Amino acid sequence: MLLEVEGLCVNYGHIEAIRDISFTVEEGSVVTLIGANGAGKTTTMKTLSGLRRVRAGRVVFDGNDITHLPPYERVKLGLSQSPEGRGIFPGMTVRENLDMGAYARKDKAGVAADLDRALGLFPRLQERIAQVAGTLSGGEQQMLAIGRALMARPRVVLLDEPSMGLAPKLIQQIFSIIKEINAQGTTVLLVEQNAAQALKAADEAYVLETGEIVRSGTGAQLAGDESVRAAYLGGDL
Amino acid sequence: MDLGALFGSFDSFLSFTIGGLVFGAIYALIALGYTMVYGVLQLINFAHSEVFMYGTFAVAWVFVFLHGTGSATWDLKQAAPTLLVALVAAMAMSAAIALLLERVAYRPLIKKNAPKLIILISAIGASFALSEAMGLRDRFAGWFGVDNKLANYVTPAKARDVYTNPVTIEPHGLFDIGGYTVTDVDLTIIVAALAMMIVLDQLVRRTRFGRGIRSVAQDPESAALMGVNATRVVQITFLIGGLAAGVAATLYMMKIGATKQSAGFLLGVKAFTAAVMGGIGNLRGALLGGLTLGVMENWGAAVFGNEWRDVVSFVLLVLILLVRPSGILGESLGKARA
Ligand SMILES: Nc1ncnc2c1ncn2[C@@H]1O[C@H](COP(=O)(O)OP(=O)(O)OP(=O)(O)O)[C@@H](O)[C@H]1O
Ligand SMILES: [Mg+2]
Numbered sequence: 001m002l003l004e005v006e007g008l009c010v011n012y013g014h015i016e017a018i019r020d021i022s023f024t025v026e027e028g029s030v031v032t033l034i035g036a037n038g039a040g041k042t043t044t045m046k047t048l049s050g051l052r053r054v055r056a057g058r059v060v061f062d063g064n065d066i067t068h069l070p071p072y073e074r075v076k077l078g079l080s081q082s083p084e085g086r087g088i089f090p091g092m093t094v095r096e097n098l099d100m101g102a103y104a105r106k107d108k109a110g111v112a113a114d115l116d117r118a119l120g121l122f123p124r125l126q127e128r129i130a131q132v133a134g135t136l137s138g139g140e141q142q143m144l145a146i147g148r149a150l151m152a153r154p155r156v157v158l159l160d161e162p163s164m165g166l167a168p169k170l171i172q173q174i175f176s177i178i179k180e181i182n183a184q185g186t187t188v189l190l191v192e193q194n195a196a197q198a199l200k201a202a203d204e205a206y207v208l209e210t211g212e213i214v215r216s217g218t219g220a221q222l223a224g225d226e227s228v229r230a231a232y233l234g235g236d237l
Numbered sequence: 238m239d240l241g242a243l244f245g246s247f248d249s250f251l252s253f254t255i256g257g258l259v260f261g262a263i264y265a266l267i268a269l270g271y272t273m274v275y276g277v278l279q280l281i282n283f284a285h286s287e288v289f290m291y292g293t294f295a296v297a298w299v300f301v302f303l304h305g306t307g308s309a310t311w312d313l314k315q316a317a318p319t320l321l322v323a324l325v326a327a328m329a330m331s332a333a334i335a336l337l338l339e340r341v342a343y344r345p346l347i348k349k350n351a352p353k354l355i356i357l358i359s360a361i362g363a364s365f366a367l368s369e370a371m372g373l374r375d376r377f378a379g380w381f382g383v384d385n386k387l388a389n390y391v392t393p394a395k396a397r398d399v400y401t402n403p404v405t406i407e408p409h410g411l412f413d414i415g416g417y418t419v420t421d422v423d424l425t426i427i428v429a430a431l432a433m434m435i436v437l438d439q440l441v442r443r444t445r446f447g448r449g450i451r452s453v454a455q456d457p458e459s460a461a462l463m464g465v466n467a468t469r470v471v472q473i474t475f476l477i478g479g480l481a482a483g484v485a486a487t488l489y490m491m492k493i494g495a496t497k498q499s500a501g502f503l504l505g506v507k508a509f510t511a512a513v514m515g516g517i518g519n520l521r522g523a524l525l526g527g528l529t530l531g532v533m534e535n536w537g538a539a540v541f542g543n544e545w546r547d548v549v550s551f552v553l554l555v556l557i558l559l560v561r562p563s564g565i566l567g568e569s570l571g572k573a574r575a
Contacts, residue, residue, distance in 0.1 A: 049462055075464030087459035089452055100452055103445070104464030152464065 001060075002027040002156055002187050003048070003079075008057035010040075010047050017043040018211045020057070025156060025189055025204075030182050032190040032198040032219065034232055035208030041191040042084045044208070045160045048189075049081045050074050062155070075104045078155035082162060084191075086145040090134030094125055097133050097144055101151025110153065117184075118147035121177055139170045146177070156187040163194050175201055195232040199223040207232070244539050248416030253539045254532055255414070259423050259492065261531020262430030266485035267508030268515070268523035269437065270335070270478025276454045276518035277474045280353060283360040284342065286505025287367035288335045288479050292486025293496035294371065295330035299323040300404050310405045313421045319404070320491065327490075328483030335479025338363055339472055347471070371498045401495040426488045433484050434524045437477060441520060450474060454518070503547070507534075510554045516564030525565055 003025035010018045018040040025031045033041050046052045048059060050071035059067045066074055080101070089097050098118060102111040119126040122143040128136060133144060142162060149157050159178065163171040175197050182188050192198035199205055202219035207228060215228060222228045244250040267289050274282040303319050313320075342363035346356045370377075408420035441447035452460035453470045461467055489504070490496065507530060515526025530550055537549025557565065 051458055051461060070466070071461035072464045072466045075462070081462050083459065083462060087456055087462065089455045089459065091455055092448070092451065096448060099445075100448060100460075100463045100465075103449065103452075148463075 001025065002062055003189070004058075004060040005044075005048070006058045006060070008044070008047065008059065009055040010043050010052050011055050016211055018047070018208075021208075021211075021213055022057075023204075023206050023213060023216065025187060027155070027187055028182075028185070029203040030178070030188045030190060030201055031204045031206070032192060032202035033206050033208055034192060034195045034198055034222075036231075037193075038210075039208040040211040041208055042160055043211075045081060045083070045158050045189075045191055048158060049079065072104065075152055075154075078153070079158070080149045080152035080154035080156075081158035082142075082145040082149040082160065084160040084164070086141045088133045088136075088141050088144050088148070090132070092133055093130055094133055094136070094144060095129050097148050098125070098151050101148035102153075104152065111151070114151055114153055118150050121150075121180065122147050138165050139167070142166060142174070146174075146181075150181065150186070154186060156189060157181065158189045158191075160191045161193060162190070163192065163197070171197065195228075196223070199233075244536075246416070249539065250536075251415040252417040253535045255417055255419060255423060257532035257535030258528055259426050259531070260535065261511075261528035262427050263485050263489050263492075263527075264504070264508045264511045264531055265524045265527025266430050266433060266481045266488070267504060268512040268527045269434065269481045269520065271509050271512040272515075272517055272520060272523040273450075273474045273478045275512070277450060277471055278343075278347070278356075280343075280356055280360070281509070282338070282475075282478070283357065284338050284364035284367060285335075285478060285482065285508075286501030287364050287371075288331045288338070288501075289482040289486050289489075289504060289508075290368070290371065290496065290498070290501030291334045292327035292331035292483040293490050293500055294374075294400075295327040295483070296323040296487050296490040297400060297402050297496060299326045300402050304404055306403050308401075308403050308405070310407050312407050312409055313425065316404060316406050320406075320487065323490070324484065324487045327486045328480050331483035331486060332476055332479035334367065335475040335482070336472065338367075339475040343471070343475075344468065368498055368501070399495050399497045402490055405494055406491055422491055426492060429484065429488060431524075433481060434520070437481065438520050438524075440477075446473070507550060510550060514554055514557050514564055516566040519564070519566050522564055522566040529565070 001024045005021060005023050008018060008021040009016065021044060033044060035041055043052060047054060050069055054067050058065055061077055061079060064077070066077065089100060092100065098115060102114065105111055124140055125143055125147055128140060133141065136144060146159065146162055162174050162178070166174065171194065178188055178190065178201060190198055190202065199219040199222055205217060205219045205222045206213050207215040207222065215222060215225065217225070223233070244253060267285070270285045270288065271282060274280060299322050300319060303322065342359045343356060346359055406422060408422035410418035411421055411424060412419055441450055449460070449465045449470050450473065452463060452465055453467050457467055508527065511526035511530045512523050513526070514530060515522025515524070530553065533553050534546050534550040538546040541549065561567065
């Protein structure tokens with residue numbers, strides 16, 4: 001297993017945001033977490049990147065316990081994230097943002113190759129390379145956030161709501177790019193509101209409800225599950 | 238406006254302007270420390286005035302150690318080697334104090350996610366502690382057995398008195414602008430301050446590590462996701478502010494030749510004013526604010542009388558903030574672009 005989460009609990013003050021969460025991410029797969037607003041998806045993602053303090057439980061990455069590792073060390077190990085709300089650096093150019101993605105890397109040639117790869121995935125970013133990122137459209141910022149996360153050459157990339165706020169056509173495009181990223185060998189952990197699309201893309205899926213995992217299975221299994229359909233897929237798929 | 242009538246003559250207008258630029262350059266270098274820390278932490282480093290003050294003592298001590306306590310008057314050329322040693326010592330001293338501050342007064346509270354107000358109070362406390370520690374320096378010197386050598390210098394009747402550098406650096410005229418003779422000391426101060434500012438500005442704009450600083454200023458959480466070690470960035474920010482304050486301290490001692498335990502206070506307030514005027518969090522704003530403040534207060538002193546100098550600078554601050562609350566250049570370090 002590339003990533004193993006065991007009994008993870010995270011609090012905000014006295015509020016338990018996630019409780020006893022366990023799941024695994026196999027190398028080379030696409031795994032998705034779905035759930036309603038406030039279920040704890042973003043908290044889980046931030047905790048995996050080391051931005052939230054763990055109250056109990058463990059995070060194991062490629063056999064190493066990283067539960068208490070600072071965020072920047074996790075990036076070096078090969079875990080990067082495109083956060084919810086994109087988190088691009090508004091005052092930097094597109095190019096500088098992408099360079100930030102490779103901040104922890106020393107291999108110049110590899111970084112140059114990955115820059116080409118990211119710009120290949122998102123030709124729009126190539127057109128806007130010298131533009132200040134704060135002036136990009138929402139969709140372009142989303143592309144930048146994903147491209148930037150890939151610049152770390154991660155072994156697993158965490159994508160928190162990559163389709164948020166995008167037009168339907170662009171959502172299709174983002175999902176096909178996720179597939180492509182995965183085909184190029186990067187493991188993907190995906191959080192989505194857009195459950196139908198996410199389940200279609202996922203090998204494994206977990207359903208979070210008020211901080212707990214209530215269901216799991218392959219993407220196809222959950223897409224066919226009655227209660228999942230009722231709660232997250234609005235009935236018909 | 239008839240400048241000649243206002244300032245006595247056009248030549249004295251020029252002379253006050255250049256005099257103002259000299260002080261403005263020093264303000265700007267100190268302002269840089271305020272602005273850098275603000276840009277990254279959104280906190281005013283109240284103890285930065287002490288970082289500067291320790292630098293001025295380092296300069297004085299270097300002169301005492303290398304020259305002795307007997308007074309002397311040197312020209313700039315003669316003083317240059319000692320000044321260079323003093324510069325290194327002041328930069329080291331101010332940087333060390335800045336790093337100490339970060340480690341003791343800031344980091345533990347930042348780690349605990351303390352409210353900004355608490356961190357501010359901690360910095361004010363650190364400022365007093367540092368200032369009073371300098372007042373006790375003869376005690377500390379005694380512990381290390383150096384009180385004899387420093388006797389005339391370090392152990393005076395009252396710790397709060399002014400200490401004069403044994404070596405007075407006598408300025409020499411280089412060339413005239415209008416009727417004003419620009420001296421080698423003035424020119425050195427302005428050039429050195431500008432050079433330091435340009436180097437730092439380029440560092441922040443062009444290098445990978447400058448990008449690290451800007452990323453933390455713009456979005457600390459995203460910066461962490463990129464693999465930026467925020468603690469290290471904060472540390473480097475304090476270090477840079479300290480180094481600049483050390484340069485400022487050396488230039489100040491060149492010009493003024495004396496310091497005291499509370500030397501940082503007014504200069505600190507002025508530099509902070511300069512930083513706010515230029516747009517706090519903005520490196521170029523610190524330079525612009527510093528030079529503007531230096532020149533304006535010198536003009537004010539010329540027109541209204543020297544006792545109005547400080548009044549003019551603070552009235553100016555209020556006026557600028559009324560018109561442009563975000564300062565002259567406005568944008569913060571966070572939004573500073575390449
Ligand atoms: N910084 C915070 N301080 C306090 N409570 C928080 C904080 N962040 C999240 N929470 C709470 O933790 C719970 C989980 O939030 P989280 O952001 O993880 O949900 P989510 O599943 O990502 O929701 P969404 O789909 O709306 O993004 C929510 O009840 C939320 O109010
Ligand atoms: Mg969320």
